[in-house]
Amino acid sequence: MNGAPASPPVPVVVVGAGGMGRSWMHVVLDSDCARLVGVADVLPGAAERALAEAVEDPRRRGGIVVGTEGTDVALASGAEAIIDVTIPEAHHAVTAAALGAGLAVLGEKPCAATLAEAVSLAGHAEASGRLFMVSQSRRYNPHLHEARRLADELGGAGIVSTRFSKAPRFGGFRDAMRHPLIVDMAIHAFDAARVLLEGTPSTVRAISHNPSWSWYAGDAAATVHITYSTGAVHVFTGSWCSPGQETSWNGDWFLSCDGGTVSWDGETPPRAVSADGTAVDGAPPQADARWELAGSLADFCHALRGGPVPDGEVRRNVWTQAIVEAAVRSADEDRTVTLAEVLDEALARARELPGPESVQEALSRWEDGADGLRAG
Ligand SMILES: NC(=O)c1ccc[n+]([C@@H]2O[C@H](COP(=O)([O-])OP(=O)(O)OC[C@H]3O[C@@H](n4cnc5c(N)ncnc54)[C@H](O)[C@@H]3O)[C@@H](O)[C@H]2O)c1
Structure with missing residues (x-):
């Protein structure tokens, strides 16, 4: 025996078994920092089908829980985190439920379907004290x-x-x-x-x-x-x-x-x-460099095992979604749009979204739309 024991892999559930969810399942199965313990998809039978494709040997998928609701599957399988690979319109509900149940979340981009929902999820993460990281895989290059x-x-x-x-x-x-x-x-x-x-x-x-x-x-x-x-x-x-x-x-x-x-x-x-x-x-990449989804997953797992807060932590990521929202408005209205404008509006709308009181309290402490994000 030499050195410190390796950190135990993070047990995760992939939620959303579409095209990208299947890619994530393979990345988790190949990873040394995470362990696939469940798959969920709202379409009945979709999680089972995706799992059978990803893990062909039925004996190897015996312990992996499948179902239609992400948080239920996570709680039944003893997961510590979910990877939210649902459609953007479902990100808010799926991620908020998981954070509320005490799970960490690695979510596919975009953070949420709207900037208001993204800011709301920053409030959910703050209230839960759990890590919510948004995976922008092209950052891992x-x-x-x-x-x-x-x-x-x-x-x-x-x-x-x-x-x-x-x-x-x-x-x-x-x-x-x-x-x-x-x-x-x-x-x-x-x-x-x-x-x-x-x-x-x-x-x-x-x-x-x-x-x-x-x-x-x-x-x-x-x-x-x-x-x-x-x-x-x-x-x-x-x-x-x-x-x-x-x-x-x-x-x-x-x-x-x-x-x-x-x-x-x-x-x-x-x-x-x-x-x-x-x-x-420029120097060529190191042989052991982690690219794209694998890099994102490694950062997430490392953070859960005491490593630094990742770049994609929700408050750091929301700036990227705010650029998108400002760009769409600027193109539509033919004018310069400030991020302060879109973030302040998003915060006002996020405060109106239904959710636990602890989330409302967290968002009420933000002085303006950018204030809570700067804390990240
Ligand atoms: N990083 C990248 O380069 C990249 C590339 C493609 C897609 N994406 C992102 O990945 C996400 C998924 O995209 P996709 O192409 O796999 O979409 P998809 O439509 O192929 O798959 C989404 C799956 O989520 C399921 N789903 C929807 N609502 C759900 C819910 N509430 N609970 C559980 N499952 C639910 C659907 O049934 C479907 O199977 C999106 O956020 C997309 O933007 C990222």
Whole structure:
């Protein structure tokens, strides 16, 4: 025997056995920090089917509880946490119930269907004293953090620009959304830019449109300009109906700094060029780096075993959803929208949502919409 004993894996229930829920089940099954003890889906039989696909040997799925209600399955299986991979409209009810039952929650993005519900969930987490982390899996990309490191060596990024071009034919709900690009895709870039920039986002100006050949009902193209409290700016220009020279799913990135520029194609290590023309290639990721969902799960489990509060803790994550809400309003109303405006409104609406008195008390202590988030 040598060293301290390893922390016991966190027993978790995956709630929502759709496309992404199935991915999460595999990540948990492959993980050394979590253990799958249950699967829940509101559609009768869906959890059983997904589990049978993920764990083919019936003897290995014997101890895994299945059901239609996440918190019930979690309590029956002795889970310590749930992973909420339901549709965004169900996030508030599913996550609030779990937190109220004393469970920790790792929730898929977006935090909730509306900013008011997201702020409300921050209140639920505060009242319960349990960890609620929102998983923004694209944050768990070692190249992104290497880009930040290179930018810091050049004095820190003051302008971050993202160009995103893709042409996916999804079918389904995205084709019918009013703002498919901003709400369903650009949220990842808004969140990643927060890794690259210091400060908190403060204003948003967005212009969106739908190209004549677009197969989406809503606006599939947009430019979004976001200012930060530090004076830094993130500019996102993207389209979801631009075939030909497509970017990576992360997009193409340029970080402008006092001492030079960092570029990143979203897939390979970033590269810095200093003001005197010297080029520096970013370091490749470590062999044991955890990517995407696996990285998110590891951070969550580590936090539950005494590690640091993760970046995706709800109060830290809500800023990203506030950018999305401000961008949609800015595009619709053709004006600059402050995050203070959308966060104050969200707090007022969150206070009106039904919930335990302890949640109302927690939210009543927030001085304004941003106040409670700063505590994170
Ligand atoms: N990080 C990423 O890159 C990424 C990619 C895709 C989806 N997502 C997110 O993952 C989540 C799920 O997306 P999806 O594509 O798997 O959707 P999906 O529609 O395929 O699956 C959702 C599942 O949740 C179930 N469900 C709905 N309400 C429920 C409830 N109250 N209790 C239990 N189960 C319930 C549905 O029956 C369905 O099986 C969404 O929040 C989505 O935004 C993230």
